[in-house]
Amino acid sequence: MPVMERPSGRNLLKALDPPVLPDILDLQDPDIAAQGAVEVNIPFYSQRNWGDRIMLQFSPALGETLPQVRRYYYLAVPNELTYGKTLPVYVAPLWALQDGTYNVSYVLADRAENMSTSPAKSVTVKNAPAAPVAGSVQTSFFGTYSGGLTAEPIESWIVASDYDLPLDASGILLRSLDDQASVSTIGAKLGLYLAGSERPFVTLSCQRDGNWSIEPEPGVSSPMRLSRGDMVSIMHESSQPERIYLALTL
The missing domain is CATH 2.60.40.10 (Immunoglobulins)
Incomplete structure (x- = not known):
């Protein structure tokens, strides 16, 4: 898929107005x-x-x-x-x-x-809040994520101290939003990566009942040892646009 910063077509769109937000x-x-x-x-x-x-x-x-x-x-x-x-x-x-x-x-x-x-x-x-340390990371995703736009992660954070992360519901807490307007695409996938790795160490998938499953990568043992200074990133795994409404804690 083409990357947004490197257009392959002619730039035919009209001039755009700047975004609207406070100074x-x-x-x-x-x-x-x-x-x-x-x-x-x-x-x-x-x-x-x-x-x-x-x-x-x-x-x-x-x-x-x-x-x-x-x-x-x-x-x-x-x-x-x-x-x-x-x-x-x-x-x-x-x-x-x-x-x-x-x-x-x-x-x-x-x-x-x-x-x-x-x-x-x-x-x-x-007055920006401080980023959480690993072991108490809380984040959320809401909206439509369009796959194939960029190889950059949705979110990243640095592990503050050594710890063991269980690769199941005891270590990765997932909560879907309940209202009908906030329904994730069935089959939507998010991957958790360590910096430098080409494959996720765990994949999060939206099931038919709206809940999310936790699937460790084959060969990755649980709990997984994370070391101080490691960077953990969350990537959207699909090349197709998907709705993702999910709160994540680990």
């Missing part, structure tokens, strides 16, 4: 804290069509040493973005962002791989 994001703001996510609104664009893919990116401003943060949206129903309306894309968990200044923009790609990049908006983040 200053206080992550201790009650509304943001209650939602558990930063909402970024994508303005209406006239050439929208089903299958459009949006990559929202928080890029560190010049002189900042911040991680780049990306989130993705798949436009399955073009009429959800009508004239005068905006399309919300969420950044969660909040600790994915750090205090500092970002240039926030988005890349739009259609099914023919025609692409456009919006102007960037300078946004300052403050």
